[in-house]
Amino acid sequence: MLGNEEKVESEMENLDPEITVEAYARLRAAGEPVVLLDVREPWEYETAHLPDSLLMPMGDVPSRAHAELDPDAPVVVLCHHGQRSLAVAMWLRAQGFDFAQSLAGGIDAWSRSIDPTVPLY
Numbered sequence: 001m002l003g004n005e006e007k008v009e010s011e012m013e014n015l016d017p018e019i020t021v022e023a024y025a026r027l028r029a030a031g032e033p034v035v036l037l038d039v040r041e042p043w044e045y046e047t048a049h050l051p052d053s054l055l056m057p058m059g060d061v062p063s064r065a066h067a068e069l070d071p072d073a074p075v076v077v078l079c080h081h082g083q084r085s086l087a088v089a090m091w092l093r094a095q096g097f098d099f100a101q102s103l104a105g106g107i108d109a110w111s112r113s114i115d116p117t118v119p120l121y
Contacts, residue, residue, distance in 0.1 A: 017089055018104040024076055025114050034074045039088045040107075044080060048107055048119040058084050065092060074099040080121075082106040 019027075027034055036053040038045055045055045056064055058079070069075060075097060077085040085102040092100035103110070111118040 015099065015101065017093070017102060018082070018086065019076055019101040020104050021109045021113050024103055024110075027076075032074070034076055035069060036076050036078055037069070037088070038078045039084055040079050044121070047121045048111065050078070050107070050110065050118065053078060058088055061088055061091065065095065065097070069097065071095075071097045072099070074101075076101050076103050078103045078107055078110075080106045081108050 024034075036050060038049060038053040038055050039058040039061060040055075041057050042055065045053075049055070054068070056068070069092075075089075075092065077089045077092070077100060079085040079088075079102075082102055082105050085106060089100040089102040105113075107118060108120065111120050
């Protein structure tokens with residue numbers, strides 16, 4: 001049987017770098033405390049965004065992440081289609097944010113699969 005520290009370490013090693021929109025929707029519905037980090041540009045955020053997301057354009061992440069994010073908290077990174085968010089999630093993990101994941105398919109997948117009221121662009 002694994003102790004608590006070993007269990008957490010095991011879960012961190014097995015945490016997928018991406019999370020599906022369906023899995024993230026379940027986390028939101030359950031009220032899980034997850035930071036939704038939107039790394040798109042301000043004009044993209046104004047076009048379409050999810051409530052309670054933190055806008056931090058990709059270029060600002062290196063200068064803001066350590067000051068504004070908790071490295072021990074779950075972070076789901078969001079962009080338009082999932083490429084930028086995956087790059088940021090992997091960078092965050094390299095910086096010690098072990099619970100960072102990218103929202104697979106981005107806000108586009110969210111709109112198509114979860115909430116069609118979120119505009120496509």
